Amino acid sequence: MTASLRARRGVGVAGLTTLLLASLAAPASATAADFPAGYTGYHTYAEMAADVAAIAAAHPNIVRRFSIGTSYQGRTIWAVKISDNVNVDENEPEVLFDGLTHSDEHMGLEMTLHIMHWLVDGYGHDLRITKIVDTREVWIVLAVNPDGAEYDISGGKFHFWRKNRQPTPGTPYIGTDLNRNFGYRWGGGGRTSTNPAAITYRGPFAFSAPETRNIRDFLKSRVVNGRQQIRTAITFHEAGRLVMWPYGYTYANVPVDMTATDHNALVIMGKHMAATNGYRPEQASDLYITSGTTRDYEYGVYRIFAYTFELSVVDYPDDALIPSETGRNKEAVLYLIERAWCPLGVLGTATRIARCGAFDDDFEVSRGWQINVEGTDTATAGRWQRGDPQRTATSAGIKQPDGVTSGRFGFITGLSAGSSANANDLDGGSSSLESPPIDLPAAAGQRLQFRWTFAHDTASTSADEFRVEVVDVTDGGTMTTVALAQGGPFEQNAGWHLSSLDLTPWAGKTIRLRFSATDGGPNNLVEAGFDDVRVTQPQ
Template sequence: MRVKVTDPNSQAMREFLRAGPDVAGYDPRSHTLVVFARARDLQKLKDLGLGYEVEIENLAAVERQMRTSGYFDHFHDYARCKQELEWAETNYPELAKVYDIGDGWEKTQGLADRDILAIKISDNVEQEENEPEVLILSNHHAREIITPEIAVYMIHYLLENYGKDPYVTYLVDHRQIWIIPTMNPDGLDYVFYHDRWWRKNRRDNGDGSFGVDLNRNYAYKWGYNDVGSSPDPSSNIYRGTGPFSEPETQAIRSLCDSHHFRIILSYHSYSQLYLYPWGYVAKNTPDNYVFVALADSMAHYNGYLPGNVASGAIYLTNGDSDDWFYGEQTEKNKIFGLTVEVGTSFHPDTTQIMPQILENLWPNLYAIWAVGEEPIVSVLHVPNTENANGPYRVRARIQPAITLTDSCVLDPERFFLHYSFDGATWDSVQMAATDSVDVYAASVPGRGSMGPVYFYVTAWSVDGRCGAWPRPAPAAVDSFLVTEDLVAPTISHNPLPDQSVYSGAYKVVARLYDDSGIDSAWVEYWLDGPVFAVPLVREGDTFVGTIRLNPPVAGETVHYRIYARDASAHQNLAVAPRDGAYEFRILDYRIFDLESDSLLQPVSGTDWEWGVPTSGPRVAHSGSRVWATKLDGKYSNNADDRLNTPPIDLRAA
C-alpha cells in the first residue's frame, strides 16, 4: 500500500529510513513522506510512533486499471525512446548523433538487447569542439516514466526549432548538448510490461531478489551509512555490491570521464524540487552559492523548490549521482549536478504529461545557456512613448556569470547599447554606471517620428566572454514604440472602510501607472450635496489625498471617486470605480488607526515601539505600522512593559 507519514520526527524518521523503506516522495513544504509500505514498514512506523495515513490500499488494483485503460500508450518505452533517437539522427544528421555508451544489465547477461543510448546535439556534431558541454539525464529510477518524456521533447524542441528560433539556434551553435532519455532501459521496460512500481535496474542478486538502485551506486561516499542507502538486496534503495557495480552507472562514469560537462540535470519524479549536494550529510558544499544561484534561476521559471539535505528539502542519500558529479574531482572535472524532481506523482494523469514537460522546458534552456558562463544581462522595462524627440533611456542590469569553471570579471568599458530605427542600420553607445547596483544606462536619440526603436545590449568580460540581451542578440532584438498613447492610466486602490466621527480627515491612497506618466490626479467626494475635489500628490510609489469634513457627522455616508489623467498628448482620463462610487460611513465612536497615529501610550518599560517591523509579512493588508516589542529585535528579559489606550467613554454604553 501507499502511505503518507504525517509527523516525521527527525530522529524517528532517521531510524525508519535506516530500515530501507521504498520512499516514493518527500514534500519539504508539509514535511510529509510518501512510502510504498510493506507489512514490516507499517510495523516499523508503529514501533517508532510515527503517524501515517493510507493513500492507496491496493496498489495491484490500481495497476490493473491503468493497464486496461491504455495508460502506458501515452509514454515511451525503451523501443520508442530508441526510435526517437534514430529519427533525430536520420532527419538532422548535421545536428544530431546517437552514441551507444553502454548496456543494460540484462544485455550483459544475454537476456535482452537494450543499450544505453545518448544523443549529442550541436552545430558541428561530428566534431569535438571546444564548446561548453551539458548533459540532460533521465530515468535512473524505472517507474519515473515522465522523465524520458521530458528528454525526448527536449530533443525535438532543439532540432525542430534550430534555424527558426534565434535562442535555440544560438545554444546549438555554441554548446555541445547531450541527452539520455533512459539510463535504466531494463527497468523502464519492466515497468511497462510487468510491474508499474519497479524502481531499480534488473540485476539478479542471486538470493531471489532483483535490482540495484542506480542512484545509490555511484562511488562518492558510497555506503556512507545505512540511512541514505541499504546493504539489503531486497531493499528498494539497495546500493549494490560496490561502487559502480552496475553497467548502467559505469556507462555514465565513462561518459563523464571522456567529456567536460559543466552542468548535469538528472531528472526524477516526484516533488517539484531542485536538489543539489550534499546528499550524504546535512552540510553544504564549498560551492553552495553556485548551486543556489543555478537552482534559484531555474526555479524562477516553474516555481520548484530549491534545496538540499542541509536546507531540509530532502532526506539523506548516499552514493547518488549529484554527489559524485560534484564530489569526484580527481579523475574528472568538477560537475555541477542537480536533481530535478518533476511533478506530484510517478504516473501523472495523461492531461498533466505536457504541462509537466513544458514547465521544465525553459529551465533546461537556461541550464544549457548557463554552461557558457557569459555575463548576465537583463534590460529593465522600456515603455512605449509618444516622445518623438527623445532621448530614450535604456537601463540594463549587468552581472558576472555564475562561476562554474573560471570567474567572470566584467569589463565596464565594453558595455554597449546598440540601437536602430529600421532594423538594418545600427549604432552603438557605451553604457555608464547608475546609482543602482549593477545597473547601467545609455540613451537612444530621438526617432523624430512615430515607429519602432530596436535595441540590444552587449556586455563583455575581460577575458572576452560576451553576454547579451536578448541572449541570442543580434539574431534577436528588443524594441519599444514611439506611438500615440490611447490608453488611460491604471488605478489601484483599497477602498476606505468606515471611519470615525472623531477624525474628520480621511486619507485616500492609490497606485497610479501609465507609460506616458501621470499628469494629474484627484479625488472627488460628496455627501448629499455638492461635489468637492482634492488633489492626489505623489508620495513614493503612491498618490495620496485627504478628504476633510468640517464637521463630520455620525451616520452620514461619504461617496468618492479617484481620477487620473496621463501626460500623453491625448490626456487620457481614468476613473475608479468605473461604475458608481466608493463609499464609507461616519461612525459615532473612535477607530484606532495605527497607521497614521500611534494612539496608544507606553506607561512602563522601554520595549514598546510604534512603526514598521523589520520582520513578518512583506505586505500588510491594513497598513505597515504596528505597536511591537520590539520592531527590529528581541524584547528585554523579565520586562514589565505596559501600553494604555486613550480614555474610552462608556457613558452611552
C-alpha cells in the same frame, strides 16, 4: 504506440517501420511491454529508440546518436549529442541531461525526449535555441535504466519497480538502486540500504551495476587534457516538483568538499530555475540523506554544477500531464544550458571577470596538471603534491601553512608535516608542474592570477627559488619567467600572497603555465605552494 502518439511525434509509416525494426532488434532477454490504458502516451523503450533514430537520421548536421553501453539485460543505452558541427569535438561548453534512472519514473524519459525535440525543432527557427545549438555541446542520455522500465510496465500493468534487473549474487533478490550505486560517498547513511530486498539497495560495491558504469565511463570520456568539459547537468527523477543541488550525503551546506563560492552559485542557479518552473528549490539533503547519487558524483568528482529535478506531484501521473509537466521545465533547461559557459558568472561582475576567463583552477579536483613534463626535475623529496597541507614551523615561525586560500586543496612541496619542519620539505633540487594547454583569446588585458607561498630558513641562498613561467606552445615551447622569488640568508616564513601578471604578450596563443620550486643547497629548509590559478577575462 497508439495512433495519437504517432500523430504527436509525427512518426508516420516510415517511423513505424523504424520502430518495428527497433523492436525486432531488441535483445533476446527483453520482452515486449506496453503501458496500461490511460498511460500509453508514455514511450516504451522501442518507441524511444525509434524516435531517437528518426531524429538523428533527419538532422544529421546537428544530431549524433550513439550508445554509451548496454544494460544488464543487453539493451542499448542510447544517447544523443546536439550541436552544430556535431561530429567535431569543439571547444564549447558542454551540458548533460539524463532520465529514467529509476525505472518507475517514466516522466524522466519524456523529459529527455522533449529536450531533444525542443533543440532540434527550434534550430533555425528560434533565435535563442539556434544560438544555444551553435555555441554548446548538449549530451542527452535518454533512459539510464531501460531494463527496469520495461519490467515496470510488463503485462500491461505497473509493478512499482525502481531498480535495475541485475540479480544480487548469493541472494534470491534482483535489482540495485542505480541512484545509490555511484562511487562518490558510496555506502553512506540515510535512505541507502545494505539490504538486497530494499528498493534503495546500494549494490554490493560502487559501480556494481553496468548502467552506473555506463554513466561513469561516459563522464570520463568527456575529460579532455585533464579537464571535464561538461559544466552543468540535470538528472530527471520523479516526484515532488523539486530542484535540488549537491550534496545529498550531508546536511552541511558547505562541507569540506565544496567551496563557499560554488555553493553560492549552485543556490542562485537552483533558485532561478525553480522560479521559472514553480518547483521548490533546496539542497538535496533537505529532502533526506542519500549517498552514491548521480548528482553528488558529478559535482564531487568533476565539479559539474549538477542538479536533480523531481518531476510531477504524484507517482505515475497519467499521460495527459506529459505536455504540461515537461513544458514547465523548458525555460529552466535552456537557462542551464546557457549558464554552462561559466556557472560562477551568476555571482556578479567581479567574479565573472576573475573566474570566467580562459582558465580557472581551484585545485579541489584533479584537472590535468603534470609533474616533471620535461624530465629534468632533480628533487629527491618534497616534490609538488596536490592536497591539504599540514602545518610545519620552526622557532622562527610557520614554514608550511595549515590550509590553502580557498576550499581544501592546493599544490604544496610535501604535504605532510613529518617529525620536524625539515622532514618533508623540498630537498635535493627542483620540482616542476605544468598546467594543461590554455587557449588565450586574442584580446589584450588578460591577467594570470594565483596565490603563492615561499618559505625558507637562514641557511637559504639565492639558488632557492619559486618560479612561474609561461610556456608558449604556439611558438614551440619557449619559456618566459613571469614571477620569481629567491631565498637568502634570512628567515622567510610562510604566508599567502596574490600575484596578478599581464598576459597580453601571449594573447591569441596557446600556452601552458609552469610552476617550479628549487632547493639549491644542502642543509636548508625550503617550502613552497600555490593555489587558485586563473586567467581573467580581458580587463
